[in-house]
Amino acid sequence: MKKIIEVRNLTKVYKKRKTKEVIEALKGIDFDVFKGEILGLLGPNGAGKTTTIKLICGLLQPDNGIVKINGISNKQYRLESLQHISAVLEGNRNLYWRFSVRENMEYFAGNRGESPKKIFKEIDNLLTMFSLKDKENELVNRLSRGMQQKLAIAVAMLADTEVLLLDEPTLGLDVETSLEVRGILKKIISEYGRTIIISSHDMDVIQDICDRTVIINQGKVIMDERIDHLMDLFEVRSYKISIGQPLTLKQIKSLKEQFPLYKYDEDGNYAYITIELEKSEHIYQLFAILQLNQTQIDSIDRKAIRFDEVFMEIIKGEHEYEMA
């Protein structure tokens, strides 16, 4: 796949004027973005996601390091490299609040220098895609937050750049609008072949729409991996087994020896064992323990791991994953 963005050894320090406090927002981060992918920048509050986005789109300059867009440094050849990118930053929707939806779109599309016929057709397509057609004559300041966000993304789409940077695109949206925005982003990838970078601290959003995630914590990249690989890597084979009679002391002793992380609960005539297996075949050791007293199994449930649990594991065990 073609590399479209290269981020190398980026560092950024903020100095607070009043307090003279120095904040190392980025401590040397590296990652690549490939053409046509949807990359999620994930990290807790203050991790450095917005700073990274602003450095990529040239709104900030790094103290060290370089961002290359299509092989061109965004510092050395600023205009040339930045014409490949459009960005929608959180809380800063680049819209004219006293213009209507359609006027905003026509205004921003006007910079492209294409025939009005082509532009009007594309505006109509985008208004339909973003479900804004019935609001086309509404002033922006009368729109809901979700509609403003959709319009900001639609306007960024009109710039017709290869890369779209979206900082927290679903922040503050209700569940329904958040799902709608996610759907639109997936469509942008499949129908328009754009490359998208999304920053978010919402793991659901990243898992739902991104192929790969770069996880940033305290200004460092602590993981750069495909999401499906991460899920496989962290899959804990956790089973909850319900049995029709309590275990004997001998069985509990064996359980303790062979499954140090076991949990055992009794509830009247029923009992429940929870164990985590490194390999699924280790379940046979449990069957052997149950067999010691001919204990019958009522049911076995496998607990599926969720992406937010994977994320917390990575953040907690950061030192173990420092690979960059």
Ligand SMILES: Nc1ncnc2c1ncn2[C@@H]1O[C@H](COP(=O)(O)OP(=O)(O)OP(=O)(O)O)[C@@H](O)[C@H]1O
């Ligand atoms: N203009 C600024 N002046 C001083 N410090 C800043 C400035 N912008 C960001 N920071 C600090 O830099 C660090 C990284 O901030 P950044 O906004 O990049 O993180 P983030 O991952 O986007 O966080 P969030 O999810 O909360 O938006 C934080 O400690 C933040 O307080």
